[in-house]
Each structure stands twice: as C-alpha cells, then as structure tokens.
Amino acid sequence: MTNLSRFALLFLLSGTSTAFTLQSQTTFRTNTLQQRYSAVSDEQETSSTFDLNTYLISKKETIEAALEASVQSDVPQTDKICESMSYSLMAGGKRIRPVLCLAACEMFGGSEEDAMPTAVALEMIHTMSLIHDDLPSMDDDDLRRGKPTNHVIYGEDVAILSGDALLSTSFQHVAEKTPKTIDPSRVLDVVIRLGKSVGPVGLAGGQVMDLECEGKQGVTLEDLTWIHTHKTATLLQVAVASGAVLGGATEEEVKSVEKFALNIGLAFQVADDILDVTASTEDLGKTAAKDLDSDKTTYPKLLGLEESKIEAKRLVDEAKASLSPYGERAAPLLAIADYIIERTN
Numbered sequence: 118m119t120n121l122s123r124f125a126l127l128f129l130l131s132g133t134s135t136a137f138t139l140q141s142q143t144t145f146r147t148n149t150l151q152q153r154y155s156a157v158s159d160e161q162e163t164s165s166t167f168d169l170n171t172y173l174i175s176k177k178e179t180i181e182a183a184l185e186a187s188v189q190s191d192v193p194q195t196d197k198i199c200e201s202m203s204y205s206l207m208a209g210g211k212r213i214r215p216v217l218c219l220a221a222c223e224m225f226g227g228s229e230e231d232a233m234p235t236a237v238a239l240e241m242i243h244t245m246s247l248i249h250d251d252l253p254s255m256d257d258d259d260l261r262r263g264k265p266t267n268h269v270i271y272g273e274d275v276a277i278l279s280g281d282a283l284l285s286t287s288f289q290h291v292a293e294k295t296p297k298t299i300d301p302s303r304v305l306d307v308v309i310r311l312g313k314s315v316g317p318v319g320l321a322g323g324q325v326m327d328l329e330c331e332g333k334q335g336v337t338l339e340d341l342t343w344i345h346t347h348k349t350a351t352l353l354q355v356a357v358a359s360g361a362v363l364g365g366a367t368e369e370e371v372k373s374v375e376k377f378a379l380n381i382g383l384a385f386q387v388a389d390d391i392l393d394v395t396a397s398t399e400d401l402g403k404t405a406a407k408d409l410d411s412d413k414t415t416y417p418k419l420l421g422l423e424e425s426k427i428e429a430k431r432l433v434d435e436a437k438a439s440l441s442p443y444g445e446r447a448a449p450l451l452a453i454a455d456y457i458i459e460r461t462n
C-alpha cells in the first residue's frame with residue numbers, strides 16, 4: 118500500500134483530520150492519567166495519588182531480572198537455543214502481563230515472590246506467541262520490539278523451536294519455582310489456566326480464526342470480538358486471574374477480576390488496532406499499518422477511528438467498575454487499565 122492510499126484510508130476511518138496527529142509522548146503518560154483521575158468520581162479519586170510511572174518502572178526492574186535469570190544455558194549444546202529464546206524474551210516490551218499478575222496477587226495480600234514465577238511464565242508464553250506470529254507462514258514480519266524478528270536472526274527452524282521451548286519452559290518454571298508456601302492446589306489451578314489460555318480457546322484458536330478471516334469480506338464485530346477475546350484478551354485475563362489465585366482470592370473474587378481483565382484485554386486490542394493506523398513504526402517498534410497491508414478486519418475498519426476510541430474507553434470504564442469492591446487496594450490495576458488505552462506503543 119502506498120503512503121498516499123494509506124493516508125486516504127486513514128482519513129476515511131477517522132472522519133476528522135485530528136486523527137493524523139502522531140503521538141510522541143513518553144511511554145507512561147502519568148500526568149495525563151492523573152489529570153483524568155481527578156475528573157472522575159470521588160471513589161476513584163483515591164487513585165489520583167497513585168504514581169503509575171514509578172510503579173511500572175519498579176515492577177519492570179524486578180521482572181527484567183527474573184526474566185534474565187529464567188533462561189540460562191548450562192552446557193555448550195544448548196547455547197544456540199537459549200540465545201535465541203533470550204534474544205526475544207529480553208528484546209524489550211512493556212511487560213504488561215507480568216505486571217498485571219503481580220498487581221493482582223498483591224491486591225489480595227500475596228507477595229511479589231509468590232507470583233513472580235507465573236509472571237515470568239506469562240512473558241515467556243507471550244514472547245512465544247510473538248515469535249510465531251511474526252513467522253513467514255503467519256504475519257511474516259521482520260521487526261518486533263524495535264529489533265529484527267527471531268527468524269530473521271536465527272532462521273525459521275530455530276525460531277519455531279525457540280517458541281516451543283519458551284512455551285514448555287513456562288510451565289516448568291511455574292511448577293518448579295513457585296514458593297512452596299503456596300497451596301499446591303492453587304499452583305495446579307494456575308497451570309490449568311495457563312494451558313487453557315494457549316490452546317483452542319486461547320491464543321492458538323484465536324490465531325486460527327484470525328487467519329481464516331484475513332482478506333475475507335463480511336467479517337462482523339462479533340467475529341472480531343471472538344478473535345481478540347481469545348488471541349489477546351485471554352492472556353491478560355489469565356495474568357490477572359493467576360495473580361489473584363496465588364494471592365489467595367476466593368473463587369468469586371477471581372471471577373470479578375476476570376471480568377475486569379477480559380474488558381481491559383479487549384480494550385488493549387482496540388488500542389492496538391488504533392495505534393496500527395496512528396503511530397509510526399519507530400514508536401511501535403513493529404511495522405506500522407500492518408493491518409491495512411494484510412487486509413485484516415480491525416476495530417477502526419469496522420467502527421471508524423473515533424468510535425473505536427469511544428469503544429476502548431467504554432471497555433475500560435466497564436472493567437474498572439468490576440473492581441469497585443476493592444477500593445484503594447485496586448489502585449495499581451485501575452491505573453494500568455487507563456494506561457492500556459493511553460499508551461503510545
């Protein structure tokens with residue numbers, strides 16, 4: 118697609134020229150978030166004092182260290198596969214899934230250590246899905262997290278195997294590294310949730326439906342919601358639910374946070390589709406306007422750009438309402454919900 122036709126399509130999608138403004142803000146727009154908080158209800162005003170920027174920086178630091186330690190080659194024979202796994206795992210990324218997991222665990226009184234192995238596993242699974250998503254037989258992309266994709270560096274064969282190894286290591290990591298103080302039935306619950314989130318009613322199922330709909334006419338909002346509930350929202354949902362389980366939440370409490378996570382998961386994808394047409398390749402660290410080029414149905418294509426923004430905000434508001442029973446303890450999750458649609462990459 119030429120730049121001119123991309124521009125024309127953007128114009129049609131947006132309905133207004135303001136949509137062309139490219140955002141160049143820093144990744145965590147704390148000020149904007151805090152201003153938005155002060156405009157909402159008294160109940161949520163407690164969150165206005167919450168410093169998301171500092172929170173995310175500090176969580177990311179411990180997550181990065183745990184990720185770094187999670188893939189190490191002990192013998193020369195494994196150097197190549199471990200290097201390839203590590204290359205994509207440590208290539209950057211917002212670490213949203215691990216942060217959500219730790220925040221949910223802490224909301225229910227658990228500690229960072231309780232949930233860190235699961236947080237690491239979530240990022241391994243997510244990274245596996247990115248490596249596989251970028252393969253020539255899938256989205257065929259050569260840029261991810263601002264770096265050449267795994268198959269560009271290591272070849273398609275090793276990239277596939279690295280994804281597979283990250284996936285299997287993720288389960289091993291949860292089972293082996295979760296502190297023994299956690300009730301084993303809770304660890305088993307997490308393993309089941311993780312397994313389900315990658316299978317036919319998770320990433321793999323969502324991806325297959327996505328591939329089937331590519332270039333197809335008449336894809337509905339219902340189809341799109343099914344795809345992204347499974348392909349994107351499920352992993353955010355399992356991140357929050359697993360954190361809650363490890364933090365000691367009751368079944369009912371887990372259900373309430375799952376509702377929150379499903380809505381922010383869908384909002385995350387709506388935001389992703391919006392960024393695909395409004396942000397630059399440099400800001401995104403992956404090829405911009407990819408959805409237009411691959412003839413995928415997206416929220417902006419179905420709803421228009423402005424309606425998509427409204428839908429993202431509606432989903433986040435609905436998500437936040439599910440956390441009203443938790444008061445101030447929910448401050449990190451509430452702030453992350455806002456960040457999900459405010460983000461610029």
Ligand code: GRG
Nearest residue numbers: 210211212246247249250320321324348349389
């Ligand atoms: C191999 C069993 C198996 C499953 C994989 C390839 C695949 C099936 C699924 C694709 C899933 C996928 C890539 C969904 C897109 C989700 C999404 C919006 C990713 C971007 O996430 P960010 O913005 O990325 O959190 P960073 O880089 O910040 O981590």
